[in-house]
Amino acid sequence: MKTKLTHTAAAVACAAAFGFAGLANANANTAAAESQAADTTAGATSPTLIAKGASDTMTPFLVDADGFTLYTLSEEGKDKCDEACMKHWTPVVSEGRPLGRDILPGLLDTEKNDKGASQVNYGGLALYRFDGDKKPGDMNGQGFSDVGVMVTVLGTVEKPEAAGENVEATPELMAAGAKVYSGTCAACHGAEGQGAFGTKLAGFDRLANAPALLSTIIHGLNSMPALGGQFNDEQVAAVATYVRNSWGNSYGGVSAEQAKAAR
Numbered sequence: 001m002k003t004k005l006t007h008t009a010a011a012v013a014c015a016a017a018f019g020f021a022g023l024a025n026a027n028a029n030t031a032a033a034e035s036q037a038a039d040t041t042a043g044a045t046s047p048t049l050i051a052k053g054a055s056d057t058m059t060p061f062l063v064d065a066d067g068f069t070l071y072t073l074s075e076e077g078k079d080k081c082d083e084a085c086m087k088h089w090t091p092v093v094s095e096g097r098p099l100g101r102d103i104l105p106g107l108l109d110t111e112k113n114d115k116g117a118s119q120v121n122y123g124g125l126a127l128y129r130f131d132g133d134k135k136p137g138d139m140n141g142q143g144f145s146d147v148g149v150m151v152t153v154l155g156t157v158e159k160p161e162a163a164g165e166n167v168e169a170t171p172e173l174m175a176a177g178a179k180v181y182s183g184t185c186a187a188c189h190g191a192e193g194q195g196a197f198g199t200k201l202a203g204f205d206r207l208a209n210a211p212a213l214l215s216t217i218i219h220g221l222n223s224m225p226a227l228g229g230q231f232n233d234e235q236v237a238a239v240a241t242y243v244r245n246s247w248g249n250s251y252g253g254v255s256a257e258q259a260k261a262a263r
Contacts, residue, residue, distance in 0.1 A: 177242025
């Protein structure tokens with residue numbers, strides 16, 4: 001018999017909104033004091049290797065060849081990150097097409113940034129190093145000034161279908177997802193996705209990244225617990241479809257096959 005979370009338990013379980021909420025950075029002042037020049041680049045002299053990193057408690061994320069965590073900048077962060085803020089973020093650049101290890105290389109590309117450097121993109125997300133990370137495995141840039149966001153691996157070489165496919169958000173999927181959401185997630189994210197203990201999901205553009213959403217629901221991320229043991233593939237797909245197509249979001253459906261591939 002499946003145990004239904006109480007309001008209080010659900011609030012604890014759902015905190016951090018599908019894992020996209022930022023971590024507080026206790027070392028902000030130290031990082032600021034040690035920041036580099038804004039035009040510093042990482043990996044500028046050869047094709048840059050981008051790989052899959054992992055920990056016991058995190059969804060797989062991107063790292064560079066030295067094992068340092070890679071980030072992108074949130075949409076809100078891009079607007080408010082001034083010159084002083086940008087000194088903390090080193091663009092990852094590559095001479096030639098970047099190389100991928102244990103990730104889908106087709107998602108890697110480069111694009112000229114505003115400094116004229118060939119910055120590495122992954123699934124359309126520009127990649128950065130954070131100057132507050134002093135050793136491989138550090139994740140101090142996550143949520144730094146509400147700017148940095150760790151980049152979740154979209155599928156793997158073994159599971160390319162996890163990178164996404166077009167699925168219709170049918171009324172049946174939406175109804176099933178609404179049932180899961182109201183019973184488990186609404187206590188944290190609000191009945192209308194307005195946010196409470198968890199992140200506001202209404203109008204949340206990061207829900208467009210279906211593989212990242214699925215992986216976080218199933219495996220957890222940061223203070224978001226893994227719910228894959230509680231929900232089957234159909235339920236995971238349904239609730240992902242529901243949040244991706246409610247409260248002003250319109251990102252299409254998610255299939256049970258995609259949910260299975262994300263496990």
